[in-house]
Amino acid sequence: MRSRLSLRITALLYLLAVLVGPVVMVFYRALEHGLGDFWDSISNGAALHALWLTVLIALIAVPLNTVFGVALSLAIVRRKFPGKGIVNAFVDLPLALSPVVVGLALLLLYGRQGWLGPWFTDRGLQIVFALPAMVLATIFISLPFVVREVVPVLREIGDEQEQAASTLGAGSWQTFRRITLPAIRWGVAYGVVLTAARSLGEFGAVNVVSGRIQGKTETATLYIDAAYLDFDQKGAYAVAVVLALISVVILIGMSVFRPTEETA
Template identity: 55%
Template sequence: MAKYPLRILALVYLLFLLVLPVGLVLWRTFEHGLRPVIDTLTSDNATHAFAVTLSVAVWAVLANTVFGIGTAILLVRHNFPGKRLLGALIDLPLAVSPVVVGLALILVYGKFAPVGGWLEDHGVQVIFSLPGMVLATIFVSLPLVVRAIVPVLEEMGDEQEQAAHTLGANRRQTFLRITVPGIRAALGYGVVLCLARALGEYGAVAVVSGRLVGQTQTATLYVEERYQNYQQTAAFTTAAVLALIAIVILLVTKLLRPKEND
């Protein structure tokens, strides 16, 4: 009998926390018609913000995919001193505020920091430019691919890989023909989650980007800037696009979620 009150409670909770806010954003987006929405999406600043967002997200996903596969195999298939410490460090971004991440990156890669100063002397600017934004996004989305793959690798075991080695397959062949097909669904799930996190990141990117309009402004920063400047149609339109992207990504993750996690 308790399941019905619990269902109602969950639905009411989601209604006020998720459905109503997103619904209001969509309503405010189109309350003045379709023309302002089109004008916003085709404006130079909006298109540039989406381009920067996509560029940062793609680089972050690529880096975390390579790191995630390698680290997951390392954690599951090998024993070494400091293994638990490595696992804890991978989960660190889940516990640390993104704003703290941005500040930490400035302390390391800022113009007046030893590392950042050396890089700038050699023509590489990290903070207040695309590299710093990519680093911040990589950090906040770091655990997602790893944690999606690790349970699947543990479930697979290494019997098939050992058999492939016995039959003469080298490491590369074993990885491509045994490991990758076995983790394909989990890898896709982790990549999609990483992409969603990268597209929606605000705190760390806001700190390291400098929020330069037309230069280092992502879509999330564009929403804030437009809203603070009382250009609410532009802000709500961009927010609605991000919300729709998130919904699509959510549907994709449902399709890619490994069966053992259901």
């Protein structure tokens, strides 16, 4: 009994020191001079633009990754095609890869001297140091989450019901909408929450491809970095707290949608 208690205390102290303590502290620092002061720190043009840009990128990346992720999961589980094993392995790649490396790869591909860069520049489209590359980087980084949540659910439900539906004359879209989608919706929801979290917090890859132009291609995470290095700690804390509040909402979403161990 005593060992149980000491383990509990060890675990909780560890979490307090590593996780909870620091996060509480940043809230304290951001709000120690009152709400008005906090509001002043985030209501300047650059900070607001950075937050808006972060939300905008997430709004583009998350739906695309959701649709693509569900389609890819269906392909991996339900279809046979050459190179499936490789596709399966590549889906996990962004999880193991440094975001900086991802950013650099995009830079080399779409940059001024890149393979595809000049083609786009000739047509008046700027990819690198502009929104398109930032969205691409975010999509790449947050690609695996929906797939990883949906694939196991698809495996588990099997395809008997889908086959039954098609023998009864349902088209493939109808089968998907009426049978498959309702069965995988919680997995999709959890994947979407994880994708959103990753998109809003992306730093390393966006840092490389954005060019970090204040008021233009500076996202909230880049703003925090710049403000802190600029000795504007109050500004950094304030934007950090806004992002942390979004994270708390995401966290609540996670605990609602996470597949529970007891029932799984």
